Amino acid sequence: MSATSNLKEDHLIVRRIRNIAKGYAEIIYSSNSVPVDDVKKVLILIEVFIDAYHHCKEECSYFPVVNGTMLEDEAKALAIEHELGRRIARMLNSNLDLWLRDGSNSEPVARMLKAYVEYLDVHMDREERFFLSYDASVNEHEQEQVMDAFDAIRKERMDDARLNSMLSMLDELEGSLARMKESVVGKEEGMEQEGK
Ligand SMILES: [Fe+2]
Numbered sequence: 001m002s003a004t005s006n007l008k009e010d011h012l013i014v015r016r017i018r019n020i021a022k023g024y025a026e027i028i029y030s031s032n033s034v035p036v037d038d039v040k041k042v043l044i045l046i047e048v049f050i051d052a053y054h055h056c057k058e059e060c061s062y063f064p065v066v067n068g069t070m071l072e073d074e075a076k077a078l079a080i081e082h083e084l085g086r087r088i089a090r091m092l093n094s095n096l097d098l099w100l101r102d103g104s105n106s107e108p109v110a111r112m113l114k115a116y117v118e119y120l121d122v123h124m125d126r127e128e129r130f131f132l133s134y135d136a137s138v139n140e141h142e143q144e145q146v147m148d149a150f151d152a153i154r155k156e157r158m159d160d161a162r163l164n165s166m167l168s169m170l171d172e173l174e175g176s177l178a179r180m181k182e183s184v185v186g187k188e189e190g191m192e193q194e195g196k
């Protein structure tokens with residue numbers, strides 16, 4: 001497997017996290033309340049899978065291969081975008097703390113979840129265009145060396161047990177979002193029936 005295909009596989013998981021963050025932003029906007037434990041899990045997925053693992057693979061070994069080539073500036077720009085993602089995640093964390101303290105305003109939590117989704121949409125589209133140029137200029141042997149570095153990062157930061165716990169957290173959150181959405185639809189239908 002090439003290093004690029006490996007990152008594309010990570011992106012499938014990142015997109016699931018993105019969809020969950022979007023779903024919780026919508027639930028919070030419509031309910032004016034924050035399902036705290038679930039949002040904490042979204043933050044764990046962002047911090048552990050996206051930032052500490054996936055962004056690290058890109059920054060520590062994938063991007064540096066194009067240093068000194070025409071792709072260097074674009075790789076640097078993508079790494080700078082990661083900083084934006086980190087900043088939004090920190091603000092989500094502190095807005096969640098504020099909500100835990102006084103429970104008066106859920107909107108900033110929803111806003112930061114939405115901002116993170118928007119960051120991911122822009123960043124991943126740009127990065128997937130970068131992948132095409134990368135594959136055109138980084139040969140198989142260099143990609144194999146990047147894969148060796150990815151294996152070392154995986155051993156250190158995402159062993160099988162941790163990956164499985166990330167994936168079951170994802171399943172769990174997708175399940176509870178689906179249930180919450182069903183109950184919102186159920187309530188709306190009930191209100192419609194009463195109005196008839
Ligand atoms: Fe990235």
Ligand SMILES: [Fe+2]
Nearest residue numbers: 007054058127
């Ligand atoms: Fe990425």
